[in-house]
Amino acid sequence: MAQHRGDLSDAQWQKLQPLLPQPAPTGRPANDHRQVLNGILWIHRTGAPWSDLPERYGSRGTVSSRFYRWRAQGVWQQILNQLQHTADAAHQIDWEVHFVDSTIVRAHQHAAGAKRGIKTQNNRVTTEQLQEQEALGRSKGGFSTKIQIQAEGLGKPMQFVILPGQSHDVKGFDKLNEAAPRIKRKGRGRPKQRPRYLVGDKGYDADSIRRSLRRQHTTPVIPKRKNAKRRPRFNRGLYRERNRIERLINRLKQARRVATRYEKRAENYLAMLTIAAILIWLK
Template identity: 40%
Template structure:
């Protein structure tokens, strides 16, 4: 076993959840060997063709990652680990929300606009499940000669970029992930990120979706977000923008009361920054090499899964 491979304890968590056969060609190639190959690529950002031979055929590793990104296997594994942590009282539900930019490599651009192929066992020509949702809920459409906008790649002064929106719990681990084009404003994705929080119960009961409190920076300071949190009964710590404060004061008594702000709680907002720092320790996350948005989201989700397994 080399540095970064799954340990016996980590494999014991994942093994019971993985499929035994692929419904087409009998049994899968050893899942542990393939996952170790995916982990190697996550940490190094190496091209799939350059994977060491000890991980088996590179096409097998690549196809397995693409398939699990499309059918939600990576998300299922992540939620299982989160559910086990929640059952043991190991999740701090005082969460923080923020986003980060990942530079897209030039090879990540130019994805075809045609619909992706069908999953094994599905009807002929049917699109992969959850592909559009994985890419930020936008249908693929031409942008700059390709389908970059629909694949979560945006064009800005920094070039081709993708934005990763993260909701992190109090122990610096990602609870929910979402990707959008790099120029997308943070505040527009607050509700979609919050809706992605879904930690199943072990046993009976509905999944937990509501945190104890939420903290975010001024980019999320607007009436719509505050109203959304108020409606759900979630305490929040979001600083008020200077222009919003000035406008409220100009209106006098009609401007309403200032929003509550807990300075001590806001100091803990660095948990999401540290969670993002952990994600970007994986080079395949810090720089996007995947053309398809759902594949890159699978890459980020696999990195989050390793963070939870090794925390």
Template identity: 40%
Template sequence: MSRTRTLSDAAWARIEPLMPVASRKGGRPFQSHRRVLEGIVWRYRTGSPWRDLPAEFGPWQTAWKRHRRFSGDGTWDRIYAEILADADAAGEIEWAVSVDSTINRAHQHATNLPRDTGGSIELLESAREEPSDHAIGRSRGGLSTKIHHLVDGRGLPLVVLVGPGQAGDAPMFPVLMDHLRVARRGLGRPRTRPERVRGDKAYSSRAIREHLRERDIVAAIPELSDQRGHRQRRGSRGGRPVSYDAEDYKGRNVVERGFNEDKQWRGLATRYDNLALTYRGGAVLRAITLWLKR
């Protein structure tokens, strides 16, 4: 396989039937989906500027416009949902899930659009609308973006969202859970409830534990030391001590390993995209390729 060949024949055979045929109802049919898709994957894998796309992938403008369109109209999300449904039907999803985020530096080429703070909730609610802050925030390390993942027991992504780098992880947890929907082949509603959730101390909050308890989901989340001290100072009013299976918690490292695989694509390890939509689209595309590879 050449360095510019980015999809196997088997992977393309699964994706091809899911690609849209025409740009709009009654419009001109799309051409060369595989060539353009491989160009998009090559760009994120190498982190190169769109203008440096090799000629064998066709005009760079075509690759950019199609990625922008498919990120915004839900095409990547629909393909991702179909891949997950296939995996669930084959029993390949391990429903002991882990949650975490990874922070990625935003390159100066990604930060030259006007932006307002606190706009990422627009994207989180629908995953298809560009937030006013473009999911870029300022933290101690500079301008950055977070990729939030909910992964299965093997570290393969089930939910992919992006947010500003300075935002906390705990407020994102209910949003991630709301986006967990894996369709079933045949009859039945989509599966939205995992068996257990593993998270680090960033997800240690009473609200998260109550949310999981109400849904009968086992939590493997250690307690922060200051929360433990506050509870102990309150005595009997502080509630029961937090307990979790420490041996099961060791399985949380799969989400870290999953981020390592994500960052093999340099266009994700460093954000070069102006738009949160296209950056998240690249992260979803990476999730699709990981599931097809496994």
């Protein structure tokens, strides 16, 4: 099959192929993984609906169902974790300093209206609860979703979470911190998980965050707000490197399915974001 713009290169496929689920030994043969993945990447890059998928990638039902099935099975997250593990084994992850930041993406009008699920007389899901559950925030400009992300020192994504657009950075930090991957290293010892320094902007200036970081032996590099009574010194040299995570966010948003949220379900949008992170680790 001829390679088109946005398709996996041979080098990327060589890294990715061993990480994919093996086809079942019995039953109807599954469609080629590479062809289906290229179809998913076409949707991911263009932001088009599944119904517009070009015929060269196969049936839109096959491509979309594999995306949703692998999301439900946790395959996308497993691939990302394995790529990070491989990079760490090759000493390609900087554990000295990590960066944290957030960005807000607009949600398309079709992203609203997720089903509330099963309701009982004593357990009803309100509109506000549903929006919180699906990471949709309402504002004058419409619906939005906030992405909080942590990057390692070389500017590659480590973990991320999504929240309603109006959520404060402090609110989502604990959730982001808990999502840190546990990267098992060769030999004895605990899995590597925490950096020596964590750099964030003034949005993360909170005593609770500083205490949490110190408990895990991480030094916060976070400036105080102007109205703070005490403004201790911080490592300005490391803080100037924060542009690395800002550039990372721009790279993630090159995919239109990330730059604008079209998915009704938060878990599906998170899968699209995970695919964008996988592509960065494959480079």
